[in-house]
Amino acid sequence: MNWRMIFVLLAVFAVGTNALIMAGIVPAIAEGLNTSEAIAGLGLTVFALTYAVIGPLLPIVLSRFGRRTIMAGGLLLFIGGTVLSGLAPDVTAFMVSRMIVAVAAAAIPPQAAAIAIAISPPGNQGRALGLLSAGILLSVATGVPLGSLLGIWLGYAGAFLFLASLGIVGLIGLFFIPPTPKSAKATLAEQFAPFRRPAVLALGLVALLFAWCQYSITTFFAPVLKGSAGITDIGVPLLLVIYGLAGVAAALFAGRLIDRFGGYPVAICGFTAITLTTPLFSLASTFLIAAIVVVLWSLAQNATFPAAQVEMGRLHPANPATAFALYAALLQAGGAIGTAVSAGVLQALGPQWIAPLAAVASMVGTVVISVLAHRLRSRTRAEESLVENIPDSVPLK
Incomplete structure (x- = not known):
């Protein structure tokens, strides 16, 4: 691994933890801003x-x-x-601060992914993105418990200031990263052109369905697992930590698989595994069984994410950050849809139906990415066959 990747990983970790830390300190934020927990929690939605x-x-x-x-x-x-999130004097200032952080969070990971590819040796792009995914997943594993602990030790303001200090270290680390090539010059129409490509839109739909399934489960971990396995309040964050740590291992290992076999085979296998394991959340009857399901599901989830991301970047090689940004935005959209749908399912049908219906989104994603991979592979073979059948007397230009 290029040692400069450490600073890129630190920046991504800080951004990911900032998004998740609120789950552990919403009560403290509500008390500090003299508002309700429901209003304070809207910071996540904003x-x-x-x-x-x-x-x-x-x-x-x-x-x-x-x-x-x-x-x-x-x-x-x-x-x-x-x-500003830590020092906001009122709810309005706090919500503005969350919008500012969201803009930063939208800017940093796509560029981090593009930088990771640029500074990695040829053929190691999968490993580079796997490392970035590991950084994100480490924030998942530590974000909620870290937020709770920092909130106790430092107060919610101290928790946010601690994350700001991580951002400062990441900023200093950028001086050690050599300048990477600028994106190829293109008109505005050319920049938006990839968004009109069927393959890009199809892979974007895959990202949305992926997040739909993922957020449906992770957002409602507590009601789903309390309903099936009788998990206690302490057991829920413990299972989230297990999910994050298993995901780190999956992302690191998946990078090697992606570099060897390509993104589509890994993503298809991952989606298939997600579809098979997601319904098991409603069948887990003990903490041990729930932990096994969480590990298997996390391995599948977090091998799929970098695999699909690699292929998204390859669809727009002139400026992969644009493709990564679209991918990340559709993940957020899918997460919002999945959370809203599952909230309705929870109210109307009960927690036992959340996992089976989330698996439907994953199943559709499996079909979409399988069809996309087949068509792209068929097109590539047709182009190779056309080149091979050109007579030797015909000059290639």
């Missing part, structure tokens, strides 16, 4: 919606700048927004 709307546009608007410059600007915005 963050997700801002990210989903702004995310796909940022790489296009900022395409004239170098990736390192964009990431540095994003980290400065992240630091400022996070400090």
Whole structure:
């Protein structure tokens, strides 16, 4: 691994933890801002919606700048927004701070992915994105418990200031990363052209369905597992930690598989495994069985994510950050849809139906990505056959 990746990973970890830390300190935020927990919790919704709307546009608007410059600007915005989150005097200022952090969060990971590819040796792109996924998943494993602990030790303001300090370290680390090539110059129409490509839209739909399934389960971990396995309040965050740690291992191992076999085979196998394991959440009857299901599901989930992301970047090689931004935005949109649908299912049918219906989204995703891979493979073979059948007397231009 290129040692400079450490700073890229730190920046991604700080951004991911910032999004998740609120789950552990919402009560403290509500008390500090003299509002209800429901209103304080809307900071998560504001963050997700801002990210989903702004995310796909940022790489296009900022395409004239170098990736390192964009990431540095994003980290400065992240630091400022996070400090404001900790020191906000009222609810309005706090919500504005979450919008600022969301813009930074939308800017940083796509550029981080593009930088990771640029500074990695040829043929190691899968491993590079696997490492980035591991950083994100480590934030999943530590975000909620870290937020709870920092909230106890430092108060919610101290928790946000701690994350701002991580952003400062990541910003300093950018000086050690060599400048990466700027995106190829293109008109605005050319920049938006990939969004009209059927393959890009199909893979974007896959990202949405992936997040739909993932957020349906992770958002409602407590009611789903309490209903099936009788998990206690302590057991839920423990299972989330297990999910995150298993995901880190999956992301690191998946990177090697992606580099060897390609993104589509790994993603198809991962989606199939997700579809098979998701309904098991409603059947887990003990903590041990629930833990096994969580591990298997996390391994499948977190091998699929970098595999599909690699292929998304390859669909737009001139500016992969644009493709990564669209991918990330559709993940946020899918998460919002999955959370809303599962909330309705919880109210209307009960927690036991959340997992089976989430598996339907995964199953559709499996079909979509399988068809997409088959068509792209058939097109590639047809092009290779056409080249091979050109007579030797015909000059190739």
